[in-house]
Every structure is written in structure tokens, then in C-alpha cells.
Amino acid sequence: MENTLRDCQLASLGKMLAGYTHELKNHLAIINESSGLMGDLLDMTEGEDEQTRKRFKKIIATIGERISQANIMARHLSSFAHRMDMPLSVFNVNDGLDEEITLIERFARLKSILLKKNLQQELPSIYSNPSLFQFVVFAEIHKIVDRCENGGEIIVSSSQQDQDVVVSLEGIGLYGEWQDKSSLQMSEAVNYAVKKMDISLNVEEFENRQKITLTLPAV
Amino acid sequence: MDKIKILIVDDEVEFAEALAERMEIRGFLMETVNSGADALAAIGSTCFPDVVLLDLKMPDMSGFEVLTVIKEKYPSIEVIMLTGHGAASGGSDSMKKGAFDFIMKPVDFKDLIEKIQDAYQKKISTSS
Structure with missing residues (x-):
């Protein structure tokens, strides 16, 4: 019974973590498309205030890099969580x-x-x-x-x-x-x-x- | 060349709208709906997409259910699944059900555009 309880506990924890990372990925997807759209709109203002455009481009690149890193972490967390579903x-x-x-x-x-x-x-x-x-x-x-x-x-x-x-x-x-x-x-x-x-x-x-x-x- | 008509089906409104606007800038004809039921109501009546970008997990109907109905009623429409799921199994399962391909969220934009163009090529080569 003790083993069954542990297995069920782990499976529940795995499900919770998997759901959590799924939500996290949705948020990352929204941030990703929003910053991508900012970049696209910025590209349409070519010729205007180059210094500000340069600054914004740098900020957008940083957002993109951080999204990639967070996405790798979320992906690993999700796979980690799914492993708890299967005892063997x-x-x-x-x-x-x-x-x-x-x-x-x-x-x-x-x-x-x-x-x-x-x-x-x-x-x-x-x-x-x-x-x-x-x-x-x-x-x-x-x-x-x-x-x-x-x-x-x-x-x-x-x-x-x-x-x-x-x-x-x-x-x-x-x-x-x-x-x-x-x-x-x-x-x-x-x-x-x-x-x-x-x-x-x-x-x-x-x-x-x-x-x-x-x-x-x-x- | 005709503009490719795309329908995005995703319950995340901000995601669907931002993605649609980015693709419009690149010359695609975009429409968005935020549920499976709305997608099935629109396709064939107000919306005639070449390619559907379909979220796998939605609250009303799952992407699998919507995919099954689309492929039954409109087999020429190509469907690309969007999934935030960690395991790629959801995406590969949907390909067995007739999806052209799947792509993980957050989306790699270049990859998405390539997949849409490939899906469109498949649609026109199948239709002709």
C-alpha cells in the first residue's frame, strides 16, 4: 500500500507540474509573439530616430534570448514531470x-x-x-x-x-x-x-x- | 501568386492576434477564432482557409476533435497543430489523424512560415 501511495503521489505531482509547464509555455508564446510584433512594427519605421530604434531592437533581442532559455527550462521540466507518469x-x-x-x-x-x-x-x-x-x-x-x-x-x-x-x-x-x-x-x-x-x-x-x-x- | 488564407484557432486571444498581425505583415490573409466550436462554425460558411493553425488544448473542444471534423468535412484543408505540451506525442498523434505537421509553442516563426508554405504547396498539388 505504501508503494502504491508513493507512486500515486508522484504521478499527481507529475500531472501538476506538466500542467504548470504547459501554462508557462502559453505565457512564453504570448510574450514571444508580442515582442516579435514589436520588432516587425519597428522595422516599418526605418529611417526614423535610428538611436531609439537601435535601443528597442536590443531590448527585443534580449527578450527573445530569455524566452528561448525559459522555453528550454520549461521543456525539460515538462519531460521531467511526464517521467513520473510511468513507473517503468x-x-x-x-x-x-x-x-x-x-x-x-x-x-x-x-x-x-x-x-x-x-x-x-x-x-x-x-x-x-x-x-x-x-x-x-x-x-x-x-x-x-x-x-x-x-x-x-x-x-x-x-x-x-x-x-x-x-x-x-x-x-x-x-x-x-x-x-x-x-x-x-x-x-x-x-x-x-x-x-x-x-x-x-x-x-x-x-x-x-x-x-x-x-x-x-x-x- | 494568390495570398495564402490562414485560420488561427487558439483560445489564447493575445497569442492568436499577435501571430495573425505578424503574418499579415508578411502577406498572408489571416482570420482568428478562439474556440473549436467557432472554428467549425466559420469554416465553410464565412471562412475558407487553405491552412488552419489549430491549438491542441482548448477548453471547449480539443484540437484532436476539431481536426477530426475538419478532415472529415474538408479534407483539402491542411491543418498544422500548435502545442504547448512538453511531449511531442500530442503532435505526432495528430499527424496520424491527418494533420500536416505540428509546431511547439513558443513558436519558431521562420519554421512556422516554412511549414505553412509546405502545407499550402501540398494543398494545391492535391487539388490540381
Whole structure:
């Protein structure tokens, strides 16, 4: 019953998030067309007050750039939300990692941590629980971010090794132990998720560096 | 060359109007309605579009329902679906139901114009 409740809770959360991002995209679409129309009308005033026209064009370009960025975030949030609909499915870990990196980039940026990705193209798909996979990756990156000093680096990589897909999360510039108040609970949850997904998680510690490797069987 | 006649069906009034005005500037003949029911009432009586830009999610009738009726009654009209949905599945499902193509919101304007021109080409080549 507990598992069913959790699955239903996640599915509801996913539906809410998906609806929310859909609305967000509608707003972005209106802003996009409105600023596009401003640009079109401005083009019709060629020859008039060039300095002001130049300023407006620059502002419109900034709006366009921000809409593109917000749209990428909304798209990833929406895909992330839809993953909660399906407890088990065939998916590409790169898609899951792309979504997560976009969504957690802010946590890293606030600590001036560089989040890099090195994802192997044309990776085979895996059959697993996508939201559990994303939870494990989130929890592990969150731990690294907590331990990372300003100016540190996190490298998220994916590759194929024989019949497996390997995801590695490498933190550079770490100090101390992870001492989040919820650390024990979180570690237990990660261990449970790893066991439930039947994958392996390996942690290697070096001086000021940590490498977490997840090995998932390819389909 | 005849001007391409386009009907935008979208419950977001500001979106439909701004998009219509931008396309009018580029020489298209535009009309807008804000519900599926209004679209079905207009097509064939007051409005004879070459291409319909149809929002997938609307409160009264879904884009799927409107698409099905349009393709049944007026198979020569090409329909491009507009979707704000994160998953592209809604768009690809609508293509199985006869839509020419789909485009995600916020719209890439250049991409939209190209798709409309392709849809119009298909319409005139099918009609002749």
C-alpha cells in the first residue's frame, strides 16, 4: 500500500507540474509573439530616430534570448514531470541527465560551481524507473554540491561499457564530509532506490575529489 | 501568386492576434477564432482557409476533435497543430489523424512560415 501511495503521489505531482509547464509555455508564446510584433512594427519605421530604434531592437533581442532559455527550462521540466507518469519504461539516460542538469544548474551556479556534461551520443536505452533514476542522480549531485567549494567542478558523464550504460558524477574541489541534516535518510533512500532498480552504485574518494559511478544494464 | 488564407484557432486571444498581425505583415490573409466550436462554425460558411493553425488544448473542444471534423468535412484543408505540451506525442498523434505537421509553442516563426508554405504547396498539388 505504501508503494502504491508513493507512486500515486508522484504521478499527481507529475500531472501538476506538466500542467504548470504547459501554462508557462502559453505565457512564453504570448510574450514571444508580442515582442516579435514589436520588432516587425519597428522595422516599418526605418529611417526614423535610428538611436531609439537601435535601443528597442536590443531590448527585443534580449527578450527573445530569455524566452528561448525559459522555453528550454520549461521543456525539460515538462519531460521531467511526464517521467513520473510511468513507473517503468524504456528511456535514454542522456535525456534524463539533460533534464536534470538544466533543472539543478541553478544550485551549482549559486556556489559558482561549474557543471559540465560529457554525454556519449547514441547511447543504448535502458529499461528502468526514470523518476527513481533521476532521484538517485539528483541526490548524488546534491551531496557533491554541498561539499564543493566555490569554483569547484562537477562533471556528469555517460558512456557504454559492454552491455551496460555507465553514468559517472565527478566532483572536483570537495572538502569535509557530507553533513546535511537529512543525510542518513537520504542515503538510505538512495540505497533503497538503487536496490529497487537493480543497478550498481560505486563511490570512489580521492583527495578533494569524489567519483560516483552508476552502472545500468542496457536494453 | 494568390495570398495564402490562414485560420488561427487558439483560445489564447493575445497569442492568436499577435501571430495573425505578424503574418499579415508578411502577406498572408489571416482570420482568428478562439474556440473549436467557432472554428467549425466559420469554416465553410464565412471562412475558407487553405491552412488552419489549430491549438491542441482548448477548453471547449480539443484540437484532436476539431481536426477530426475538419478532415472529415474538408479534407483539402491542411491543418498544422500548435502545442504547448512538453511531449511531442500530442503532435505526432495528430499527424496520424491527418494533420500536416505540428509546431511547439513558443513558436519558431521562420519554421512556422516554412511549414505553412509546405502545407499550402501540398494543398494545391492535391487539388490540381
